[in-house]
Amino acid sequence: MIIDIHNHISLKSSPYYLPVDEYLKAMDECGVEKAVILGKDYGKLGDRQQSNLPDEETATFVKAHPDRFIGFTAAHPDRGVEQNLERIERAVNDLGLKGIKINPHAGHYPNDERLYPVFEKATELGVPVMFHTGIKAPSEGTRVKYCQPIYLDDVAVDFPDMTIIIAHAGYPWVEETILVGLYNGNVYADISTLTQIEGVMGFEVMLPTLQKLTASWGAQRVLFGSDGIFNMEETLTAVKSADFLSDSDREKILWKNAKEVLQF
Ligand SMILES: [Zn+2]
Numbered sequence: 001m002i003i004d005i006h007n008h009i010s011l012k013s014s015p016y017y018l019p020v021d022e023y024l025k026a027m028d029e030c031g032v033e034k035a036v037i038l039g040k041d042y043g044k045l046g047d048r049q050q051s052n053l054p055d056e057e058t059a060t061f062v063k064a065h066p067d068r069f070i071g072f073t074a075a076h077p078d079r080g081v082e083q084n085l086e087r088i089e090r091a092v093n094d095l096g097l098k099g100i101k102i103n104p105h106a107g108h109y110p111n112d113e114r115l116y117p118v119f120e121k122a123t124e125l126g127v128p129v130m131f132h133t134g135i136k137a138p139s140e141g142t143r144v145k146y147c148q149p150i151y152l153d154d155v156a157v158d159f160p161d162m163t164i165i166i167a168h169a170g171y172p173w174v175e176e177t178i179l180v181g182l183y184n185g186n187v188y189a190d191i192s193t194l195t196q197i198e199g200v201m202g203f204e205v206m207l208p209t210l211q212k213l214t215a216s217w218g219a220q221r222v223l224f225g226s227d228g229i230f231n232m233e234e235t236l237t238a239v240k241s242a243d244f245l246s247d248s249d250r251e252k253i254l255w256k257n258a259k260e261v262l263q264f
Pocket residue numbers: 006008227
């Protein structure tokens with residue numbers, strides 16, 4: 001089995017929108033059984049750009065193929081406590097979504113205390129929270145200073161029973177990710193998009209990052225994620241070709257750890 005912990009859909013109104021069948025085709029070709037579709041709330045910035053993803057669109061994918069897709073909702077400090085909590089409760093209890101995505105590059109630090117009620121709710125519901133970290137998504141108005149993983153130490157310490165996923169392993173701040181995870185057993189990292197950085201920057205990122213993470217943490221908190229169906233095959237090839245991983249490490253990274261995080 002292979003589980004992709006980090007995937008996205010585009011808004012139905014967007015020119016980049018791909019129907020569910022395109023996802024299934026790519027997943028089948030790569031042998032990926034399940035993919036997590038992440039929520040997106042960039043707060044007021046996203047409202048202006050009309051880029052926020054309503055949970056209903058995520059739920060459409062999950063409802064069409066509940067055995068293949070797992071959906072996450074999203075939260076942003078701009079919404080205020082009440083609206084964030086209402087959204088999360090509805091997403092988890094009514095729409096069957098199973099986690100929360102936070103996008104700090106859209107204007108706040110990951111340890112922003114306005115999100116603490118969200119983290120309390122996540123702990124209560126037993127759902128994981130993924131934070132975008134590292135390189136910023138290429139959208140206008142986002143800021144890379146909010147993407148350092150070190151701020152997640154506060155969140156991990158204050159919410160020891162909440163599962164935290166550091167997306168993109170915090171690259172290029174991988175040492176910060178490692179440090180935060182060394183002291184906090186509730187911290188995981190996904191390796192999504194690292195092959196893409198390799199392509200853009202013209203040097204190797206994925207394998208050294210994977211090696212550093214597994215050498216420091218072991219393989220049990222490292223998660224396979226693609227960041228999109230177009231990166232799926234390349235990311236899988238990287239994991240499969242990493243000669244420093246044992247077969248048991250590879251199993252953990254490709255699905256066993258994700259199964260634990262997603263609790264199914
Ligand atoms: Zn992503």
